Amino acid sequence: MKKAILLFFFLFSLSANAQIQLKITDQISGLPLENVRVKANKTIQRTNASGIVAFPGDNLKFSFALEGYESMEKTFSAGEFEMQLIPTTLNLSAVTVTAFESERPLLEQSAAVVTVSELDFSRFNEISPVNAFNQKAGVRIEERAPASYRVSIRGSSLRSPFGVRNVKVYWNEVPFTAPDGTTALNLLDLSNIKSAEVVKGPSGSTYGAGNGGAISFFSRPDVAGNRISTEYLAGDFGLSRFRLGLSQQVGEGGVEASFVSQKSDGYREHSAVDREVFQLGSFFPISEKQEIRTQLLISDLDYQIPGALNADQVAADPTQARPGSVNQNSSISQQAVLLSLGHLYRFSEKTNNNTTLYLNTNDFENPFILDYKKELGFGYGLRTKFTHDGEIAGKTLRLIAGGEYQNGLTDAQNFGNRNGVADTVRFADKLRAYQGFLFQQAEVNFTDKLLFTLGLSENFSGYEIDRQIDASGGRTGVQSRKFDPIVVPRVALNYRMNGFSSVYGSISSGFSPPTIDEVRTNEGSLNLDLEAERGVNYEVGYRLGKEKFNFELIGYFLKLNETITTFTNENGVVLFRNAGSTDQKGIEASFDYAILRNADGFFKDFLVGTAYTGQFFKFDNYAKQDNDFSGNDLTGVPPHNLVSRIDLRTSVGFYANLTHQFTDKIPLNDANTVFQDSYNLVNLRFGFVRTFGGLDLEVFVGVDNLLDESYSLGNDLNAFAGRFYQPAPTRNWYGGVKLGLNY
Template sequence: MPIMAQQPQDSLFNNNQLKEITISDFHINDSLLNAPAAIGVLSVKEIQRNNNTNIAPVLNTLPGVYMQSGAINTNRITIRGIGARTQYGTNKIRAFYGNIPLTSGDSETTIEDIDMELLQQAEVIKGPLSSLYGAGLGGAILLQPKHTTVNGNTASVSTTHGSFGLMKNTVNYGYATDNGNVNISYHKLETDGYRENSEYNREGITLAGELLKKEKSSLTYFGNYTYMKAYIPSSVDKETFENNPETAAYTWKSAKGYEQYDSYLGGLSYQWQPMAGLNNATSVFVNVKDNYEPRPFNILSQNTLAYGARTQFTGQYTIAERQVNFIAGMEYFKDGYEADTYENLYEANNGNGSLQGNRLTGTEQDRNFINVFAQLRFSIIKKLELQAGINYNKTSFELKNTFPQEVISNDDYSYDGIWSPQVSLLYKPTTLQTLYVSASRGFSLPVIEETLNPEGTINPDIKPENGYNFEVGGKFYFLNKKLFTEFAVYNMQVNDLLVAQRVGEDQYVGVNAGETLHRGIEIGANYYWEVSRKCNLQPYFAASIGNYEFKEFNDNGNDYSGNELTGVPKNKINAGLRAEMDFGLYLTADYYYLDGMPLNDANSLYSGSYNLLNLKAGYQFAILKGLTSNIAFGVNNVTDTHYASMVLVNATGFNGASPRYYYPALPVNYYGNLSVNYIF
């Protein structure tokens, strides 16, 4: 469980000790040790632990976090089992890139478009333990972008090549002075893919930096453009998975189905100090996406425009000789969405792939929400702190069916305001050891499709999922800060469980059908061992032991109460090692064990458990003054394990076909990386 963060890539230690972990400014706490919550933190070294193209192997080193990756553009992230039954993609988890939300108005989260080489830090808040991010049931993911911090000019070039036509090139330039900085980067990622119809192409430009930087104020800016086109092999049935995993689903191969979009992100954030002890950060942001997706059953064209603002006040005062910290603010988010579907005439296109035909449907959706949040932290008695928070969410949306003529309609709906409290106690037996207990409430709003009747109109009876989480945890430094350990024990019950009932090949309706119970233990340890003056070892270990089940669940007359929750493994173990030599040579090894998991609610079919091993070796060296280089070579899936890197839960076969549950993973694969950095 890698934890170190906010350090230069070559300075993760202080006097041969693990440095205390600093967390982002979003929190009311400034360090992981003093945060009464389970937060996984990944440093630059840990983010770049693999091939810099897929963040899944990195996130999966954190206990309680499981990212499935059917392809670079096909992912599902679950935290403590939350979101495991989502059919495609990630929801019930909010994500931010700096101050900009990566989660759309209909609760879908995409983080895979962000270039990993532009990240300074990643944080994963597990469970509804923070009232600052909408109190989502699963938690939140915070991605912090890199900024040039050394005055002068910096430039870097990186290239990665690997198996199955993998190629990634990144170019970055930065300039900084005492008054501000600018960073601009370009990246291009391509791969032929292991499977049929799995070619992938993505390129993007990012501009970020600070202006008007002063002692008590600064203006930061961010802009990103991404183009992506990815062919879709889709999932396959069990026989194909076992015997011909490199093949694509027949219909997707015949249609040459793919996803293509242009995406724009932009934001401004102004931080200032209106008075002593009080700080404010106010940001505005916009997110635009134009998507085109030819599928075997139709062609989907989507346009999304989202924008919003967030303001947050942070204060620190001393009252009756006790330090009091607080955060309070609000966030507004508006999301507008237009979608049309068309006939796909690929069968009449003489094997040349998809061909757009007549328009089938047209819809427009608008969603608005407001989050108001506050947190307070103060000492009750010596060594004992109280932290309390509250979040209020008000969400409304509008749905218009604009085509065909016979279904034209206009529906408005608003959820009742949702209050989500959180309270924690933090006990500090020493300055390097903490224990905490917490109780919190969270919620997850249904995506638009889950709010609809089969006729396409809003079902006013659909409720958001909600649940209470109770947690006990601890974080400890031992052996003169050479060893860091942590644990968390949690119990969360989710009520008004949303169930996606399939009514067509790509059509689902939602119902509130029961309750789930999420219980588990997470443990982790990091150790710094100085073998000699020229060599050190940094082993880590992380484990998640969970019990996820349907407490009450009745779906279409089938009683699944007591069954294991679909799509989430009970047990997950990670262990690894980084060895470093003083002359620049390093080696990393990462081991993953994942338990089998149920593929359907009836628990009649399970995926197999598996073990994975990834290795990477590299050499960092100086060429000239200010000019350094890094050469690395890696092997993923060293043992050539055959496993599913993603599953489609509750898959249904049509017209007598077998259900397609499995996304086959890459076999053993290799990559090499060369980077050059220049400071001048």
């Protein structure tokens, strides 16, 4: 009896101490994967920096999920095991995207969608999103000066002399684009972006205004594990960047905080940047039915504007600033706060709602050569979405419905600029911009292979300009413009040819009202007659995705009416007008191939890729005074762009990333009499990454513009006095170190 009792307690002790320890690694590189979401029964944990997670028990069924990798399930008994996850970057059938609010594998998406992952960002210097996005077909971010971005999706930057317009941007499901249609993308540091999805072409059926498309940025989806991390980068032209991050698990949720400081003197005179960004996020699963997410973003940005040069000035000294920029302290100082609250509620396994509310403030100051602008703004808004999965007549049906509303209030004042100091007020306004829309979408699987999508949105928008002061004696009082409700449809078909290839076709509508900056210009005029752009896009695409090879080919035709173009008056003030219509035909092709993948020996993986963008855009009907530009190439759009990539990684931790980008000549004015020459950019980064116990270490160096090309990454279009060019940096080096410790 005594022996039996001892045996019982011995077996009970073994059972009580039974444990399953898993090490999760990347199938390609063999490196441990941090933050893998591992679920067994109702318990959720995250892997640490060594890729390790442990659960008490025996014979448990696990599910594994990590953005950028295939989701998997597997059962393990007690013991220690290694689990390899397959990157989805080389398997389109497993890449899941949330474009048009429908979470589906990319092969089932009937839209042009590209993903930009953390691996894409880490191929470059990580001080801006420019290089990572520019390696994708149909996507181009220009940088006229450090921290001065202009986003062009399928050539959509024609009306953007500065800033981001005609593209809808979201950050962690928060509408980051202001209700007036502008986006301060430079308020975000790259550490605030872990991945991104870009929807190319009109997407108004789900995202509202914008013919260029939509970009969704995501930071960490949730927090698990306790970790502190830091990194430092330094480079030419006085570049320095410091980041400190902290993650703390709280129950099944947690909080994450980060602080980033980035400074540089700039390649050109008067092009320094100083940006500090603090982010605090939390994730808490209240129950099996509810989740809450919060985000706090505080950004403090100061950067100088060197201004555009003419050809003679570039030839004499490309590093010089435009005459007057230094004396007038042409620059931007901007402080912003964004606070958001997100709530997910699952009514059942088939029905859920996701709602996000936000508040923001913005303090903007912009001394320029010709004037001095001050703005103080406050905004709020929300976005909500209901999703239901069901059936109709025996066919699988997914219904999506929701709405979005934004309202922005701004006190705006324009002064004279006397040696960089605000002088006498010229005009002052109280501004209000608002926009909202409802959207509905139905997805029906007519067969296992054929998916039909019908989407529709009903949109309204407008602005009010209450002129308080007009020193020139012009009209004061409220002036407003309300755009008639616009219905924007989208219809699409996707056919899965087999398990690894599909074809799709779509017809989608878009619209883009003028922004307040286009209506209310710097010299004080109000162009209330400026009309909204309207576009219809016809598109077909083919995708092939196997384990080691991906291929995508897309052709489209966008017919754009009431196209908004720019011109510059004799004082250098940029003004806007509608210019008839444009025909925009394009081809996008990309492929990725793994020559080696998780191979034995010194070289673990060897990946190559290419992305081609062909943009054959023409003014269809464009007469300006006595000039007829019909048939000319669209201003600011290169007809050809080709990017090639090589990634090499070794078993001991050394890696190298090489990128080559060819950009064709670019017309800089509507008359097509001035072009920027074509150029070749080569970027190289190599380094060493390894885990030592609980410590992650990465050391890297890199070079941008290896060929030392002379080029302009963001030209001024239709510029007065030939000031088209914003010279980009010559060859420059950088290096850094990253450390991460789990505690």
